[in-house]
Amino acid sequence: MRRVAVTGIGAISALGKNVAEFSAALRAGRPGIRPIELVDRSKLRFKNGAEVPGYRPEDYLSGKEANMIDRFAQFALLAAREAMAQSGLEKGDEALHRATVIAGSCVGGQSTEDDGFADLYLKGRPRVNPLTIPKTMANAGASRISLEYGVHGAVYTISTACSSSNHAVGQAFWAVRSGATDIAITGGSEAMFSMGILKAWEAMRVVSPDTCRPFSKDRRGLILGEAGAMLVLEPLDRARARGVRILGEIVGFGMSSDAHHLTQPSVEGPVMALEQALADAGLAPEQIGYINAHGTGTMANDPTESSAIRAVFGRHADGMPVSSTKSMHGHTLGAAGALEAVATLISLNEGFFPPTANFQEPDPECDLDVVPNEAREGVAEYALSNSFAFGGLNAVLVIRAPASL
Amino acid sequence: MSDDLTQRVIASIAEAQHMEPEKITIDSTFEELGIDSLDGINILFIVETEFDISIPDEAAQQIRTVREMVDGVEKLMAEKQASSAPSQS
Numbered sequence: 001m002r003r004v005a006v007t008g009i010g011a012i013s014a015l016g017k018n019v020a021e022f023s024a025a026l027r028a029g030r031p032g033i034r035p036i037e038l039v040d041r042s043k044l045r046f047k048n049g050a051e052v053p054g055y056r057p058e059d060y061l062s063g064k065e066a067n068m069i070d071r072f073a074q075f076a077l078l079a080a081r082e083a084m085a086q087s088g089l090e091k092g093d094e095a096l097h098r099a100t101v102i103a104g105s106c107v108g109g110q111s112t113e114d115d116g117f118a119d120l121y122l123k124g125r126p127r128v129n130p131l132t133i134p135k136t137m138a139n140a141g142a143s144r145i146s147l148e149y150g151v152h153g154a155v156y157t158i159s160t161a162c163s164s165s166n167h168a169v170g171q172a173f174w175a176v177r178s179g180a181t182d183i184a185i186t187g188g189s190e191a192m193f194s195m196g197i198l199k200a201w202e203a204m205r206v207v208s209p210d211t212c213r214p215f216s217k218d219r220r221g222l223i224l225g226e227a228g229a230m231l232v233l234e235p236l237d238r239a240r241a242r243g244v245r246i247l248g249e250i251v252g253f254g255m256s257s258d259a260h261h262l263t264q265p266s267v268e269g270p271v272m273a274l275e276q277a278l279a280d281a282g283l284a285p286e287q288i289g290y291i292n293a294h295g296t297g298t299m300a301n302d303p304t305e306s307s308a309i310r311a312v313f314g315r316h317a318d319g320m321p322v323s324s325t326k327s328m329h330g331h332t333l334g335a336a337g338a339l340e341a342v343a344t345l346i347s348l349n350e351g352f353f354p355p356t357a358n359f360q361e362p363d364p365e366c367d368l369d370v371v372p373n374e375a376r377e378g379v380a381e382y383a384l385s386n387s388f389a390f391g392g393l394n395a396v397l398v399i400r401a402p403a404s405l
Numbered sequence: 406m407s408d409d410l411t412q413r414v415i416a417s418i419a420e421a422q423h424m425e426p427e428k429i430t431i432d433s434t435f436e437e438l439g440i441d442s443l444d445g446i447n448i449l450f451i452v453e454t455e456f457d458i459s460i461p462d463e464a465a466q467q468i469r470t471v472r473e474m475v476d477g478v479e480k481l482m483a484e485k486q487a488s489s490a491p492s493q494s
């Protein structure tokens with residue numbers, strides 16, 4: 001089996017339009033949670049979200065392209081452009097022709113659908129925009145990336161709610177490791193700020209009325225965030241031969257299904273995914289030095305995730321930083337796994353553990369070192385990134401720091 | 406507490422749970438009725454629609470019994486009538 005290097009990362013989120021801005025906000029512990037502007041928040045029970053600030057499609061896309069691509073797929077494409085620029089791979093490269101694109105998304109282009117159906121039902125219009133289908137399809141982001149870079153290999157989308165892009169990156173990792181492909185562009189994107197989608201989340205009663213305080217006793221729920229995040233993966237030997245900067249190595253992936261309840265989390269499911277990931281990496285729990293937690297800030301997730309981490313890591317968890325960057329960039333649903341993998345790679349490259357922001361009061365049920373409010377200097381050799389989805393689907397990535405390669 | 410309001414709440418729970426209303430009493434707990442968190446938000450949705458009220462998330466989290474649901478709805482109905490009173494006078 002081949003070793004798998006990360007040679008490019010890209011991110012657009014509430015914390016900025018590129019990886020440099022994302023990294024600066026993570027280090028400063030500066031949340032991107034603000035009053036929602038994309039929809040009329042006076043009609044919502046919650047008022048805050050994590051929108052990409054000042055995003056103008058025309059800064060990146062022609063007018064025609066912007067019109068043809070839903071916001072979620074725009075974010076996928078922009079994150080891929082940043083990651084690809086860093087990797088140095090260019091359209092026309094032989095390996096890129098046979099590459100793989102695996103992109104996750106939870107709601108896909110439902111915002112486009114929401115607008116179109118509002119026209120139909122509210123305004124009594126007899127027809128919807130003919131671009132509704134190609135803009136809405138969950139694979140629109142993956143297909144756009146394929147078009148832009150001339151990727152003719154396996155291109156597909158994984159939609160497993162909040163684990164979508166961890167599943168995507170995990171599949172891409174395995175595809176490169178096994179030799180099924182030499183290059184993978186993988187990640188996820190999400191843009192859920194439309195009235196219908198926000199109302200559906202409101203009805204779930206898991207969105208915080210103020211901000212996101214993961215692991216804090218006074219947490220009141222999650223904050224929704226939009227984002228795109230992508231990674232470029234290739235064999236480590238190939239990356240070394242090209243002389244390109246190596247940002248880290250993906251060394252393991254594990255997944256499981258709770259088979260317990262559609263929305264109530266279990267401890268056993270995440271434990272199994274964590275154990276599978278460690279086994280896939282061939283690592284002992286004591287070798288892990290940081291976890292980027294799923295850490296949604298809901299009443300149900302945080303104690304369950306804490307128990308799962310304690311079950312696998314025992315006393316080692318006493319001294320292991322575990323933080324939730326969702327406290328800053330919000331819960332980006334199908335982009336979460338990829339965005340948090342990028343956050344983890346930043347941690348491993350820049351030598352700091354990003355904090356859990358907005359933290360106020362320890363919760364005995366979340367008995368972990370959650371790096372409250374301020375980033376901490378330090379670097380792990382191996383780190384995990386957790387995603388646990390509605391539907392009971394769990395996915396865990398194991399990433400190795402570049403300094404130890 | 407009005408019997409009519411209690412019956413409407415019980416009917417809403419019965420509708421959500423696809424069960425006979427006769428099996429639900431004012432003293433039933435949600436646990437006894439097999440109502441989990443996802444069932445709970447569905448019941449809140451049906452009750453909000455039935456009474457045209459909005460039940461805040463944090464009040465909703467406290468509701469564990471039919472009686473607590475009835476009391477909560479009664480309070481919100483009273484507040485709704487109080488806030489609409491000036492326009493009627």
